Amino acid sequence: MLSTFHGLETAKRGLSTQQAGLHTTGHNISNANTEGYSRQRTNMTASDGFPNAAFNRPGIPGQMGTGVEANDVQRVREAFLDVQYRAENNDHGYWDAKHEALYKMEDVMNEPTDDGLTNTMDEFWNALQDLSSDPEDSGARSVVRQRGEALAETFNYKSDSLEQIQSDFGNELSVNEDDINSILYRLDAVNTQIAEVEPHGDLPNDLYDQRDLLVDELSGHINISVERNESGGNAKDSAEGAxxxxxxxxxxxETGIELIDGENLDYNQIALEYADDEAVDAQNPPVTGVSFTNEALVNTDYDTAELTNADGESREAMAIEDFFQSSGSLAAKIxxxxxxxxxxxNPDLANVQGDFPEMMAKLDEMITTFAAEFNEVHESGWSLAEINDGEKANDGDGIAFFTFADGANAAQNVRVSDAVRDSTDNIAASAAAEDGEAAEEAFAGDGSNALALANVKDAELDFDGDTTDVQSFYQGVxxxxxxxxxxxxxxxxNTGSLLESVKQNRDSVSSVSLDEEMTDMIQFQHAYNAASRSITAVDEMLDRIINQMGIVGR
Structure with a gap:
């Protein structure tokens, strides 16, 4: 027959198991607002029946239940939704960073507005047309000079502002690089902790959550895939591994780059490679590649270069065009x-690409082509000073209206020439060239060259193979x-909407629902109370047997 104390043991198991369920529910409720937390559940199974199959088994009707056991506490997580979330997070990270850069560029270009380059050019053309009507008027000449200076300063401002924002993005790239390396370092640390705990038969659910939160963050920067490595030892089947x-x-x-090695508990670090400052003669040298400091985790078919850092350690550098095969916020910012x-x-420094360098290059091309044509027309005309002297200035070459200070960027260094700034009499408003030939003489009341200068806006110019006028070129840009x-x-x-949709699906599986937890808490509480009542009943039975039976005849 069964032991007299069998009922006590069965009820005791029920007490401890329901108590474990209550503890897990309390942990869930406490972390309802914790970022990245996945709700946990206590896996309960019926304990082995009594007796075991054997020749000497007691003669009872059959196996009797022995209660319930809490096998483990497991978090509720759907791996497929994690893969979906990280893919969408990677796409969203790329387009979010891309939009941020272009939005800032739009703010600088500021078109169409009263302060934009288009309006400044229109005012310059209008001033030249006014001058053509009265070329001897000093006021009209002063306005032309002022509008010319405003045009040059607008180009200076646009280019300076773009370069400053580009520099800010360079600083952000450095911060982004440090963030990624910090994430990789912390991932390796959590991986190591998990690998130390799991072989002992425990499930470090909170460490799993910390790791997945870091992986989610990393997926926004770089496109990644995750592979699980079993821990071995006495690890449970539900253990997630490193x-x-x-x-x-x-x-x-796979690109052949391992960022985290779960088998050997090792990790990689990244470092952006830049062109030499002197080679490009620029404030913001372009990125030429991305290096990986842990050579043991680099095994790629992409072109890589052997580099040595300041400490003499070897590292592999992936060419930037190969790195762009993997999207994410880091690629967008580069x-x-x-x-x-x-x-x-061997970077191609003659062809630096990117949103900000390309926009600055187009501004340089625009002002260089425009200024060359404008100066050619201006130099062919006659200024008041030249008319008074009876000969062309600069040994017959004429006076340039725009000049460029020393510097790599034309738009940053365009100026109204010193001659025009010193005296408005040096503005060549008279004697427009005919058939490409400059006039041999001129008179002060002639404003034909001022009109020719105003008509430069409609001239068909060659902008690196594209023939159009300056305003159409700028409108195209x-x-x-x-x-x-x-x-x-x-x-x-779009990617934000998809990301939010996947996040909601994942939260519906993994996040804490207070209503559900309250229901579970009441359920566990009643089960605990019932197990307690069962112990009381068995206790009363034992009291009857021990204290009140067999006392006849005493």
Missing amino acids: YTIHMVDNDGE EAYGYAEGGAE IGEMAVKTNEAERMKD
């Missing part, structure tokens, strides 16, 4: 800041920027 994290391209294929293809050893910004904003909103 993560190995690979950098993958936009098709999901694209905005500027980069040179060709690898870290602004239009292209607007299209890119709108596209980035649309993709940012």
Whole structure:
């Protein structure tokens, strides 16, 4: 027959198991607002029946239940939703960073507004047309000079502002690089803790949550895939193991770069490679590659260069065009800041690409082409000073209206020439050239060259192979920027909506529902009370047997 104390043991198991369920529920409720927390559940199973199958088993009707056991406390998490979330987070991270860069560029270009470059050029043309009507008027000449200086200063401001924002993005890249390396360091630390706990049969659920939160954050910066490595030892089947994290391209294929090695508990670090400052003669040298400091975790078919850091340690550098095969916020910020293809050893510095370098290059091309044409017309005409002297200045070459100070960027260094700034009499408003030939003489009341200068706005110019007038060229530049910004904003909103949708699906599985937890708490409480009442009943039975039976005849 069964032991007299069998009922006590069964009820005791019920007490301890329901108490474990209550503790888990309390932990869930306490972390209802904790970022990245996944709700946990106590897995309960019926304990082994009594007796076991054997020849000497007691003669009872059959196996009797022995109660319940709490096998483990497991978090509720759907791995497929994690993969979806990280893919969408990577896309959203790219387009969010892309939109931020283009939006800041739009703020600088500020078109169409009263302070924009288009309006400044229109005022310059209008001043020249006014001068053509009265070329001897000193007031009209002063206005032309002022409008010319305003035009040059607008180019200076636009280019300076773009370069400053580009520099800010360079600083942000450095911060982004440090953030990624910090995430990788912390991931390795949590991986190591998990690998130390799991072989003992425990499930470090809170460490799992910390690790997944870091992986989510990393996925916004770099496109990654996650592989699990079993811990071994006495690890439970539900143990999640250490993560190995690979950098993958936009098709999901591995690039050969391991960021986290879960098998050997090792991790990588990244470092952006820049062109030499002297080689590019620029405030913001372009990115030429991305290096990985842990050579043991680099095994790639992409072109890499052997580099040595300041400590003499070897590292691998992936060419920037190969790194762009993997999207994320880091790639978008590099694209905005500027980069040179060709690898870290032999970058193509003559063709620096990127949102800000390309916009500054277009401004340089615009002012260089425009100023060359404008100066050619201006130099062919006659100024009041030249008319009074009876000969052309500069040994017959004439006077330039715009000049460029020393510097790499034309838009930053364009100026009204010293001759025009010193005296408005040096503005060549008279004697427009005919058939490309400058007039041999001129008179003060002739404003034909001022009109020719105003007509430069409609002249067909060669902008690096594209033949158009200066205003149409600029409108094309602004239009292209607007299209890119709108596209980035649309993709940012779309990826944000998809990310939010996946997040809601994941939260519906993993997040804490206070209503559900309160229901569980009441359920566990009643089960605990029932187990307690069962112990009381068995206790009363034992009291009857021990204290009140077999006392007849005493």
